[in-house]
Amino acid sequence: MRTIELTYPHMLVLEELPKTVAAIGFFDGIHKGHQKVIQTAVTKAKESNMESAVITFHPHPSVVLKKEKIHVQYITPLREKQEILQKMNVDRLYIISFSKELASLSPERFIDHFIIGLNIQHLVAGFDFTYGHKGEGNMNNIESHTKNTFDYTTIEKVELENEKVSSTKIRNLLSEGKVEKVNENLNRPFSVFGTVVEGEKRGRTIGYPTANLLIDSDALLPKIGVYAVKVLYKGEVYEGMADLGLNPTFTDKNTKPILEVNIFDYSNDLYGEELQIEWHKYIRDEEKFDDVKTLIERIALDEKEIRDYFSC
Numbered sequence: 001m002r003t004i005e006l007t008y009p010h011m012l013v014l015e016e017l018p019k020t021v022a023a024i025g026f027f028d029g030i031h032k033g034h035q036k037v038i039q040t041a042v043t044k045a046k047e048s049n050m051e052s053a054v055i056t057f058h059p060h061p062s063v064v065l066k067k068e069k070i071h072v073q074y075i076t077p078l079r080e081k082q083e084i085l086q087k088m089n090v091d092r093l094y095i096i097s098f099s100k101e102l103a104s105l106s107p108e109r110f111i112d113h114f115i116i117g118l119n120i121q122h123l124v125a126g127f128d129f130t131y132g133h134k135g136e137g138n139m140n141n142i143e144s145h146t147k148n149t150f151d152y153t154t155i156e157k158v159e160l161e162n163e164k165v166s167s168t169k170i171r172n173l174l175s176e177g178k179v180e181k182v183n184e185n186l187n188r189p190f191s192v193f194g195t196v197v198e199g200e201k202r203g204r205t206i207g208y209p210t211a212n213l214l215i216d217s218d219a220l221l222p223k224i225g226v227y228a229v230k231v232l233y234k235g236e237v238y239e240g241m242a243d244l245g246l247n248p249t250f251t252d253k254n255t256k257p258i259l260e261v262n263i264f265d266y267s268n269d270l271y272g273e274e275l276q277i278e279w280h281k282y283i284r285d286e287e288k289f290d291d292v293k294t295l296i297e298r299i300a301l302d303e304k305e306i307r308d309y310f311s312c
């Protein structure tokens with residue numbers, strides 16, 4: 001997959017661009033709804049011997065449009081988005097830099113520049129996709145902007161339990177720790193990448209050594225707590241338990257949650273290595289125990305519960 005960044009008003013040379021079927025949207029999470037939109041574009045491209053593309057934006061519009069400075073975290077930071085799209089057989093990823101200037105483009109100008117200008121022959125978007133200034137362009141009035149140069153397909157609402165599958169819904173579920181529900185909405189396990197860094201080296205003294213992970217600040221994490229996880233490392237999958245929290249039994253100084261994983265039946269050194277953590281089940285809240293012995297007893301129960309969960 002080729003990734004091409006576009007900054008308005010810079011144009012690519014139309015003659016050099018292949019005829020393309022494109023899916024368009026922000027696509028944070030690449031959830032079930034997004035997958036339907038993207039798969040439709042990939043299938044249509046194959047059927048018509050064209051290239052397939054995803055047209056997306058970065059950063060999230062709220063970073064640019066909100067008055068106060070905010071730091072947005074993503075369900076799928078750019079790198080994860082790229083990896084998932086690659087697996088979905090998308091040929092090209094166009095990333096449009098989101099700016100105030102871009103947000104003020106009229107719907108017609110937006111289509112001229114980014115759809116007709118990228119040689120898109122067929123555009124696929126969801127029922128609620130909007131474009132151009134204040135989102136005035138949408139799938140009901142797009143006909144007036146196509147100039148008969150491209151066709152389009154509108155994907156109907158994908159729902160789960162009578163509710164639209166959406167990035168917003170998934171963000172809320174993550175903040176409640178409901179990773180099993182998140183995984184249903186994503187159609188795959190939610191995951192984050194992290195690099196193993198040095199911790200307090202306390203874990204090995206309590207019989208549960210943990211890999212402490214440094215997570216990219218762009219990545220969204222679930223709510224604090226203990227979780228059943230799988231660890232992907234060098235092509236292997238391991239089961240384990242994660243504590244995302246502040247270690248309140250030992251200190252009240254931590255203000256930012258730390259992610260630690262105890263990988264079952266594994267004892268090699270992992271410092272500096274990159275792990276992918278898949279979140280499978282929420283087990284409990286992190287607690288402040290009166291003493292280390294009680295904490296150890298609780299972790300032993302967590303281990304039993306998680307091993308049982310993975311073995312059924």
Ligand SMILES: Cc1cc2nc3c(=O)[nH]c(=O)nc-3n(C[C@H](O)[C@H](O)[C@H](O)COP(=O)(O)O)c2cc1C
Pocket residue numbers: 199200201202203204208210211212226241242243246247248249250260261262285286287288289295299302
């Ligand atoms: C499955 C699991 C559950 C944990 N639960 C708690 C908890 O409820 N409260 C707490 O203070 N620490 C909890 N811990 C964190 C331990 O305090 C932590 O692993 C230990 O302090 C080691 O820290 P280190 O990796 O920096 O050496 C848990 C750790 C694991 C692996």
Ligand SMILES: Nc1ncnc2c1ncn2[C@@H]1O[C@H](COP(=O)(O)OP(=O)(O)OP(=O)(O)O)[C@@H](O)[C@H]1O
Pocket residue numbers: 024025026027028032033034036037124125126127128129155156157158159164165166167168169
């Ligand atoms: N549940 C869904 N069913 C069908 N299409 C969808 C669904 N969710 C999103 N889409 C479409 O996918 C593209 C990307 O949408 P977008 O990134 O706004 O996702 P979203 O999940 O609706 O996000 P948010 O919760 O932030 O509004 C758009 O074309 C949108 O219409």
